[in-house]
Amino acid sequence: MxxxxxxxxxxxxxxxxxxxxxxxxxxxxxxxxxxxxxxxxxxxxxxxxxxxxxxxxxxxxxxxxxxxxxxSTNTTSFFREAEHFRYVEEAIYPRIAAKPRGTSVRIWSAACSNGSEPYTIGIHAHECLPNIAELDFKILATDLSNKVLQHARMAVYPEKAIESLPKKLLGKYFEKRQLPNTPRCEYSYQVKSLVRSMVSIHRLNLMESWPMKGPFDVIFLRNVMIYFNKDTREKLVRRMATLLSNDGVLIIGGAETLSGLDTGFTMVRPSIYAK
Ligand SMILES: C[S@@+](CC[C@H](N)C(=O)[O-])C[C@H]1O[C@@H](n2cnc3c(N)ncnc32)[C@H](O)[C@@H]1O
Structure with missing residues (x-):
């Protein structure tokens, strides 16, 4: 040390x-x-x-x-904080499932780490939305770290990272890969292109200006504000509000809260907020 x-x-x-x-x-x-x-x-x-x-x-x-x-810390996992995905399934996707062909749906994973979060969003959307192929459904995945963005772009994960997923999802959304220089019995799993193609991955510092215009239907801003002070959190969340659609939701980490911040958001459920 x-x-x-x-x-x-x-x-x-x-x-x-x-x-x-x-x-x-x-x-x-x-x-x-x-x-x-x-x-x-x-x-x-x-x-x-x-x-x-x-x-x-x-x-x-x-x-x-x-x-x-x-x-910084990049801890993440597939289907982390499953209650957020249950909420999206129950409260957001029924409305989207009823939309006409070609409707655009935009979701932003704003501190995406190694891609587990945006690919979870993609897999979950495929599972919940029977009309997904008819929608213009896109997921924006951003993070500052080159290291995690490189991993997210490869979309290859060790067995340990996906072993808790239901077998049905593994077969449907992951391809088994034998990476070079690994023992014969050791496999990795790559997210299939069906889901990879929904996700666009970019480097973005949340503290700088943002090129995208929105509006997003859901913004995942999970487990990153814990590293910021109150003033930074408040400014960041206010900027997020400008990119969220009027009936969209902002989802933050389960250990985070907007309480005590002047942001104009209303809590729908713990860690889930509407404008
Ligand atoms: C703990 S991970 C959270 C990953 C994911 N959202 C989740 O909940 O599983 C925090 C991520 O925030 C990113 N991060 C920290 N400060 C950032 C900043 N100023 N701009 C963009 N990303 C940042 C880190 O690189 C890291 O990947």
């Missing part, structure tokens, strides 16, 4: 706040020290001071994103 001085920690925290909205409170110091230490052991920088000097003076955007990956 590397030891970070208070002024170095402040510099890192300021940078993370300004660029990515991450709120690195002093409680995170040990975590940052452990992660930076591991990286420095494998790098040519030698010390925290020279790494920070590099970030300050000559780092490319890609270098900065490697640093972002050291500070």
């Amino acid at each position: 590397a030891t970070i001085s208070p002024s170095q920690f402040n510099e890192i925290a300021d940078l993370a706040q300004e660029r990515w909205g991450l709120d690195l409170t002093p409680r995170k110091k040990t975590l940052v020290e452990t992660r930076l230490g591991k990286m420095l052991n494998k790098s040519e920088y030698g010390s925290i001071a020279s790494y920070l000097e590099h970030l300050r003076t000559e780092a490319t955007e890609e270098d900065m994103l490697v640093f972002f990956d050291l500070l």
Whole structure:
């Protein structure tokens, strides 16, 4: 583990706040020290001071994103927080199932991590909407991390990541793959193109300007606001409101809440909000 001085920690925290909205409170110091230490052991920088000097003076955007990956967490899984998908099935999809051929349906997975979330949305939509082939149904998947976006684009997951899914879904939506340089008995699973083709994957920093116009029928903003302070969360959610359709919903993580924020959203169920 590397030891970070208070002024170095402040510099890192300021940078993370300004660029990515991450709120690195002093409680995170040990975590940052452990992660930076591991990286420095494998790098040519030698010390925290020279790494920070590099970030300050000559780092490319890609270098900065490697640093972002050291500070952030990408935990995710297929069908995470299943109650959100039950809500969409019961409250949103019946209305969409009744729409005429060609209706556009737009869903945004706004911190998509390795793709488990947007592909879950795609699989779930196929299961719930008998008319999906007739709709113009698209899922936008964005995240800041190059590492997770690369994974999301490959859409290949280890057996452990999909083993809890019902067998019926596995056969229907995943293809078994033997990846190069893996033991003969070890398989990975790639999401089939039927679902991959619904998802467009882009890099997007939630703190910067957004090119898309919406409106979205559902926005998944799950388990990312926990890293932001109150002010950042409030601004972010207000911006989300401008891209949500009038009868759309914003879904946040089960451990998150909009209570105490001035956003204009009303809670429909815990962690599910309407304008
Ligand atoms: C814990 S994961 C959540 C993944 C998924 N939404 C879920 O609930 O399973 C948080 C994700 O937020 C992303 N993230 C953090 N700050 C971000 C920012 N400023 N802009 C875009 N993505 C960000 C991270 O890269 C990470 O993949």
